Amino acid sequence: MAGLSPADTEGEEGAGSPHGRVGRPRDDEREEAILDAALELLTEIGYDRMSIGAVAARARASKATIYRRWQGKAELVAAAMRRRVDQDVADAPDTGSLRGDLLAVVELMLTYMAGVDGGLVSGMAAAIRSDPGFGRLLEARLHEPKMQVLSAVVARAQARGELGPGVDPSALVEVGPAVAGFRLMHGRPLDAAFAEHLVDTILIPLLVPRSR
Amino acid sequence: MAGLSPADTEGEEGAGSPHGRVGRPRDDEREEAILDAALELLTEIGYDRMSIGAVAARARASKATIYRRWQGKAELVAAAMRRRVDQDVADAPDTGSLRGDLLAVVELMLTYMAGVDGGLVSGMAAAIRSDPGFGRLLEARLHEPKMQVLSAVVARAQARGELGPGVDPSALVEVGPAVAGFRLMHGRPLDAAFAEHLVDTILIPLLVPRSR
Amino acid sequence: MAGLSPADTEGEEGAGSPHGRVGRPRDDEREEAILDAALELLTEIGYDRMSIGAVAARARASKATIYRRWQGKAELVAAAMRRRVDQDVADAPDTGSLRGDLLAVVELMLTYMAGVDGGLVSGMAAAIRSDPGFGRLLEARLHEPKMQVLSAVVARAQARGELGPGVDPSALVEVGPAVAGFRLMHGRPLDAAFAEHLVDTILIPLLVPRSR
Amino acid sequence: MAGLSPADTEGEEGAGSPHGRVGRPRDDEREEAILDAALELLTEIGYDRMSIGAVAARARASKATIYRRWQGKAELVAAAMRRRVDQDVADAPDTGSLRGDLLAVVELMLTYMAGVDGGLVSGMAAAIRSDPGFGRLLEARLHEPKMQVLSAVVARAQARGELGPGVDPSALVEVGPAVAGFRLMHGRPLDAAFAEHLVDTILIPLLVPRSR
DNA sequence: TCGTAATCGAGACGGTACGTCCGGTCTTCCC
DNA sequence: GGGAAGACCGGACGTACCGTCTCGATTACGA
Numbered sequence: 001m002a003g004l005s006p007a008d009t010e011g012e013e014g015a016g017s018p019h020g021r022v023g024r025p026r027d028d029e030r031e032e033a034i035l036d037a038a039l040e041l042l043t044e045i046g047y048d049r050m051s052i053g054a055v056a057a058r059a060r061a062s063k064a065t066i067y068r069r070w071q072g073k074a075e076l077v078a079a080a081m082r083r084r085v086d087q088d089v090a091d092a093p094d095t096g097s098l099r100g101d102l103l104a105v106v107e108l109m110l111t112y113m114a115g116v117d118g119g120l121v122s123g124m125a126a127a128i129r130s131d132p133g134f135g136r137l138l139e140a141r142l143h144e145p146k147m148q149v150l151s152a153v154v155a156r157a158q159a160r161g162e163l164g165p166g167v168d169p170s171a172l173v174e175v176g177p178a179v180a181g182f183r184l185m186h187g188r189p190l191d192a193a194f195a196e197h198l199v200d201t202i203l204i205p206l207l208v209p210r211s212r
Numbered sequence: 213m214a215g216l217s218p219a220d221t222e223g224e225e226g227a228g229s230p231h232g233r234v235g236r237p238r239d240d241e242r243e244e245a246i247l248d249a250a251l252e253l254l255t256e257i258g259y260d261r262m263s264i265g266a267v268a269a270r271a272r273a274s275k276a277t278i279y280r281r282w283q284g285k286a287e288l289v290a291a292a293m294r295r296r297v298d299q300d301v302a303d304a305p306d307t308g309s310l311r312g313d314l315l316a317v318v319e320l321m322l323t324y325m326a327g328v329d330g331g332l333v334s335g336m337a338a339a340i341r342s343d344p345g346f347g348r349l350l351e352a353r354l355h356e357p358k359m360q361v362l363s364a365v366v367a368r369a370q371a372r373g374e375l376g377p378g379v380d381p382s383a384l385v386e387v388g389p390a391v392a393g394f395r396l397m398h399g400r401p402l403d404a405a406f407a408e409h410l411v412d413t414i415l416i417p418l419l420v421p422r423s424r
Numbered sequence: 425m426a427g428l429s430p431a432d433t434e435g436e437e438g439a440g441s442p443h444g445r446v447g448r449p450r451d452d453e454r455e456e457a458i459l460d461a462a463l464e465l466l467t468e469i470g471y472d473r474m475s476i477g478a479v480a481a482r483a484r485a486s487k488a489t490i491y492r493r494w495q496g497k498a499e500l501v502a503a504a505m506r507r508r509v510d511q512d513v514a515d516a517p518d519t520g521s522l523r524g525d526l527l528a529v530v531e532l533m534l535t536y537m538a539g540v541d542g543g544l545v546s547g548m549a550a551a552i553r554s555d556p557g558f559g560r561l562l563e564a565r566l567h568e569p570k571m572q573v574l575s576a577v578v579a580r581a582q583a584r585g586e587l588g589p590g591v592d593p594s595a596l597v598e599v600g601p602a603v604a605g606f607r608l609m610h611g612r613p614l615d616a617a618f619a620e621h622l623v624d625t626i627l628i629p630l631l632v633p634r635s636r
Numbered sequence: 637m638a639g640l641s642p643a644d645t646e647g648e649e650g651a652g653s654p655h656g657r658v659g660r661p662r663d664d665e666r667e668e669a670i671l672d673a674a675l676e677l678l679t680e681i682g683y684d685r686m687s688i689g690a691v692a693a694r695a696r697a698s699k700a701t702i703y704r705r706w707q708g709k710a711e712l713v714a715a716a717m718r719r720r721v722d723q724d725v726a727d728a729p730d731t732g733s734l735r736g737d738l739l740a741v742v743e744l745m746l747t748y749m750a751g752v753d754g755g756l757v758s759g760m761a762a763a764i765r766s767d768p769g770f771g772r773l774l775e776a777r778l779h780e781p782k783m784q785v786l787s788a789v790v791a792r793a794q795a796r797g798e799l800g801p802g803v804d805p806s807a808l809v810e811v812g813p814a815v816a817g818f819r820l821m822h823g824r825p826l827d828a829a830f831a832e833h834l835v836d837t838i839l840i841p842l843l844v845p846r847s848r
Numbered sequence: 849t850c851g852t853a854a855t856c857g858a859g860a861c862g863g864t865a866c867g868t869c870c871g872g873t874c875t876t877c878c879c
Numbered sequence: 880g881g882g883a884a885g886a887c888c889g890g891a892c893g894t895a896c897c898g899t900c901t902c903g904a905t906t907a908c909g910a
Contacts, residue, residue: 234883234884235883235885235886236885237885238886238887239886239887273888274888275888276889280887
């Protein structure tokens with residue numbers, strides 16, 4: 001597990017540790033300021049052009065303070081992105097139909113992803129490359145809330161009778177973000193037309209029972 | 213700044229060209245050697261650790277020769293990847309069933325993508341960021357051959373009676389590579405189990421007629 | 425109020441100090457090592473073929489450390505030569521006669537200059553060009569010790585009765601190094617024959633009283 | 637005239653040479669244009685900052701044409717300076733006294749040298765270093781005309797009875813330019829006061845018979 | 849209340865890569 | 880063949896950044 005900051009590995013630090021807990025403790029406020037600054041620069045100018053020095057300057061911190069906490073640029077970026085990943089889709093409005101619900105969820109997701117496209121994509125790629133566990137973590141963090149939302153959407157559709165029993169929303173979570181992300185990566189816009197296309201041509205066909 | 217190569221300013225090549233075609237012409241062989249070297253290094257050590265100097269050394273070129281042609285690292289990498297994009301899926305064996313054909317195609321594609329994962333993913337991200345047109349070009353180049361292959365697969369399935377008329381393979385091309393790419397990006401393997409999952413849970417449901 | 429930077433608490437600082445002295449101070453030992461390395465390379469291979477990179481490597485320093493202190497090659501060389509200028513003729517043996525004393529001094533000086541001829545001459549020219557004050561400094565630094573030595577020589581000659589009172593040794597200092605330097609610059613050797621020629625034909629005639 | 641261009645070293649080029657004199661002959665006008673351009677740049681920006689490319693551009697020549705004639709930058713500069721050396725002191729007015737004649741000659745020489753100081757000094761040093769024979773040649777070329785002028789001055793002084801027979805003007809030629817050049821090199825001006833100082837304190841004492 | 853041991857901002861340090869420029873050579877087309 | 884134009888390799892230039900270090904100045908905690 002490479003990308004963990006020393007603080008993460010401390011765990012229980014019983015009183016029997018070699019020389020107790022002495023000295024000035026770390027200032028958690030610095031950590032937040034640094035990660036905020038990193039995230040800002042990442043979106044503004046992208047991974048390559050972002051320098052540790054610039055992060056330090058923006059956070060009014062010193063480079064040493066950054067390197068005391070993270071191994072390097074990739075780890076810093078990974079940590080910064082982890083913070084951003086936690087706030088996500090969250091709420092799923094009930095629009096009265098499966099298609100309406102899906103459209104709402106998809107549009108929420110697309111809005112979120114479109115805001116990301118600046119420099120975060122390259123930062124993501126780099127962070128994943130430097131920290132193999134980060135990719136899985138990222139997926140897990142993103143996967144679960146989406147599963148909850150879509151499970152609710154599916155349950156409501158089943159209650160309405162739009163869907164039969166035994167429908168698994170996991171394929172939606174696997175396919176939706178992938179297709180949108182790929183499209184974003186290829187420089188095409190994530191607009192309302194694409195949302196409709198995604199819902200009608202891909203997501204709904206994956207849900208409805210097949211006449212076989 | 214002088215970053216503009218003469219070629220960039222040429223525009224119309226009529227008799228009225230500013231200063232005629234004089235001097236030693238550029239050596240196309242150098243260009244190829246440089247792009248080959250860049251591609252090799254990209255796969256070996258990845259985008260970040262690849263240096264222009266190393267590319268120049270491997271191609272037995274000088275850095276000036278590289279900078280005469282491309283603005284910087286990202287543009288060089290974009291050019292290098294453009295060359296690689298041309299060879300792709302190519303052939304689609306007739307296995308006697310839709311599922312067999314799709315599995316064959318998917319496994320071919322996954323093999324190809326898995327070979328890419330080394331450093332090319334990060335290079336891809338950087339190249340796309342630096343060259344907005346590159347994303348679309350990449351998609352177009354990759355899209356068409358896959359469409360041809362899958363159109364043939366679908367046509368054979370229709371001839372067999374496995375599929376009805378009016379089935380559009382374009383959704384397959386949109387979904388398959390995206391899901392595989394996303395999975396690769398998240399650090400999970402593109403193995404045979406995933407190929408089966410992709411075909412059975414996602415691709416075939418998208419093709420079969422639905423009881424709407 | 426945790427976040428106060430040291431600067432906030434400074435209050436009145438000496439009127440001249442631009443911004444308090446913070447951060448790691450420069451390491452004077454590096455400066456010496458760099459100047460020594462520069463001087464070595466200068467004598468070995470001359471100004472043109474000496475590169476900043478080579479100086480850095482020999483001093484086990486980084487180029488940045490050099491450029492942090494000096495504007496460029498010429499300034500570095502000027503600084504390096506300033507150090508060398510301080511050790512000079514030093515001692516003047518009493519040989520019992522004016523001619524003997526002058527010969528001794530001249531031969532000492534010629535030996536020193538001949539050791540210089542390698543690359544220092546070109547370095548000198550470049551340093552003077554880049555740093556107009558350096559020329560005057562150089563002259564001043566070289567002038568004074570020679571004046572002291574030759575004043576002593578003249579005083580001894582006066583005590584012996586070889587010279588009358590009121591003889592000024594400054595012309596010797598003005599003429600001797602100039603003639604030797606010019607000869608060196610023209611590629612002719614500074615040998616014992618030249619030393620005798622210089623003393624007998626030029627220096628002594630400048631000292632002895634004229635029968636006018 | 638007899639400029640020692642590379643052409644001079646070709647020797648007799650009889651009809652028996654391997655494949656005769658074929659092709660377009662060299663254009664002497666190019667040579668002059670190149671040397672003029674080199675001299676201009678040398679005085680304007682000095683040896684180090686002068687580039688062969690800039691010389692070629694100013695002479696509307698190609699770098700190949702330069703390298704066809706001279707080995708490299710130092711040789712080019714040496715050749716350029718050789719041309720400038722040929723016009724020199726030239727005429728020696730008869731002012732009616734030894735001191736007046738010397739002052740006139742010295743002031744002429746100083747005017748000439750002061751015009752040189754720009755970049756030619758460093759060029760001189762470099763040229764001498766690269767071409768050991770150049771130093772001697774330079775000295776010889778400069779020596780002879782000065783000897784002629786000063787011999788005439790001395791002869792006139794002898795005719796007037798200001799000097800006795802057997803006075804050798806060679807020391808003047810050895811000392812005068814050296815002292816002036818050294819002073820110039822040290823950044824001090826070659827003004828009228830210095831001319832008087834040089835004549836009265838150094839040159840005349842070297843000429844007048846001494847009471848030995 | 850003090851000393852100790854850590855943290856903090858600042859910035860010098862050794863390295864490495866950057867992108868530019870120059871020295872010399874070679875190639876293409878025109879004379 | 881000479882000449883202008885300019886691409887080519889090699890290598891130095893001066894800049895920027897990385898990750899480490901050394902300062903002096905703050906903090907907490909433990910003696």
